[in-house]
Amino acid sequence: MQLATSIEELRAWRRGAPPTLGFVPTMGALHEGHLDLARFARSQNAAVVASVFVNPLQFGEGEDLARYPRDLAGDREKLAATGVDLLFAPEAQEIYPHGFSTTIDVGSVGEGYEGALRPGHFRGVATVVGKLLHLVAPHRLYVGQKDAQQSAVLRKLVRDLAYDCTVTIVPTVRETDGLAMSSRNIYLDERERHAAPSLHRMLRRFLELVKTGEPLEIARTKASTVLEAPGALDYLACVDAESFEPLQALRSNAFVIAAARFGRTRLLDNLWFPQ
Ligand code: AMP
Numbered sequence: 001m002q003l004a005t006s007i008e009e010l011r012a013w014r015r016g017a018p019p020t021l022g023f024v025p026t027m028g029a030l031h032e033g034h035l036d037l038a039r040f041a042r043s044q045n046a047a048v049v050a051s052v053f054v055n056p057l058q059f060g061e062g063e064d065l066a067r068y069p070r071d072l073a074g075d076r077e078k079l080a081a082t083g084v085d086l087l088f089a090p091e092a093q094e095i096y097p098h099g100f101s102t103t104i105d106v107g108s109v110g111e112g113y114e115g116a117l118r119p120g121h122f123r124g125v126a127t128v129v130g131k132l133l134h135l136v137a138p139h140r141l142y143v144g145q146k147d148a149q150q151s152a153v154l155r156k157l158v159r160d161l162a163y164d165c166t167v168t169i170v171p172t173v174r175e176t177d178g179l180a181m182s183s184r185n186i187y188l189d190e191r192e193r194h195a196a197p198s199l200h201r202m203l204r205r206f207l208e209l210v211k212t213g214e215p216l217e218i219a220r221t222k223a224s225t226v227l228e229a230p231g232a233l234d235y236l237a238c239v240d241a242e243s244f245e246p247l248q249a250l251r252s253n254a255f256v257i258a259a260a261r262f263g264r265t266r267l268l269d270n271l272w273f274p275q
Contacts, residue, residue: 001080004088010135013086018047023138023165025129028052028089029069029183030078033173037142038082040170049136050079051088053095057103058124064264069183088136095131103127106160109244110153113235113257114268122153129154133163141165146172146180148255148270152244172269174200180269192262195228199269202226203258206236207271210250227260234259234266241272 004010022041026034030052041048052075059065072089079087103123110122133141141158143151155167172180178200179185179193188196206223210216220236227233236258238247247254250273257270 001076001084002086003076004086005090006094007090007135010086010088014135014137018045018085020045020047020140021136021138022048022140022142023133023136024048024050024084024142025132026050026052026075027054027068027183028075029071029186030075031173031181031183033144033146033181035078035082036173037144037170038079038084040168041140041142042083044168045140047085048083049086049088049138050084051090051132051136053088053090053128053132055095055124055128056092057096057127058121060118060120063118064184064187069186088132095128104130104157104161106153106156109156109242110149112149112244112246113237113239114149114259117234117259122150125150126153126157130157130161133158133165138165141167142170143167144172145169145270145272146182147268148241148257148272149244152242155242180267182267184265184267187265188262192230192265195231196262196267198226198228198231199258199260199267202236203256203269203271206258207250207256207273210238210256211273216248231260231262234261 022045024037024041038050054068104126105123106126115122143154151169158167174180177197179197202223205226206219209219224233238254238256241253241255252274254273255270259268
């Protein structure tokens with residue numbers, strides 16, 4: 001596997017013009033969820049590029065940018081073993097040189113839920129992925145269902161700006177107790193880690209209730225009792241999978257989504273309906 005840390009090196013590799021190219025953007029500290037995306041990409045394309053870039057633009061003030069886990073040596077080994085052809089791992093100044101000011105705002109799909117709690121977050125995500133798509137020029141982009149709103153934002157980005165690539169959403173990879181894998185899970189202390197799978201159980205309960213026609217507010221109240229202390233709920237909702245507009249009743253192509261804080265760590269999860 002080749003490593004590129006500069007745009008110039010990436011462009012030089014890209015001139016090789018593989019007939020089909022899959023791209024997996026990540027922030028590193030890779031786990032099985034990320035590697036599943038890479039394996040999917042590997043199975044469908046002649047070549048695969050992964051990126052590892054902790055994107056400062058998508059972190060708000062007081063968030064965990066400085067302490068976000070980093071393990072480039074470990075990531076390199078894992079990606080090479082998965083058959084990735086090129087790892088792009090630039091420094092922040094390579095992507096955001098002095099004076100950088102152009103950003104991408106995808107509008108309302110990024111305004112609710114995570115966008116409301118983390119102002120500017122999806123502008124940061126859309127800007128970096130927009131730039132990476134432009135540089136890597138893949139035929140297929142692979143993103144995780146785990147970050148459902150992010151995947152809706154990126155589908156919108158690709159459609160609105162007419163990138164010549166498809167977007168594949170890969171199902172969430174979970175620990176055996178149901179907790180969605182996340183680079184941030186390592187922040188959890190023992191008590192928080194023990195309670196964290198209740199986020200997934202709460203979502204399953206919520207989906208069960210709304211499927212049987214229980215009004216949303218009542219379903220939310222009942223299901224939220226499943227969340228275990230010290231979990232503190234940020235939101236539990238039912239949304240349209242494309243627009244991320246809130247739904248008042250379940251219908252097909254919807255997500256039930258939730259976010260909760262466990263100590264200083266925010267965890268997200270979702271279920272897709274039908275699934
Ligand atoms: P991140 O490094 O957290 O920015 O994630 C990079 C990509 O991996 C995103 O498309 C995520 O949605 C995806 N991803 C993260 N966790 C998981 C998981 N548990 N299962 C599947 N995909 C995931």
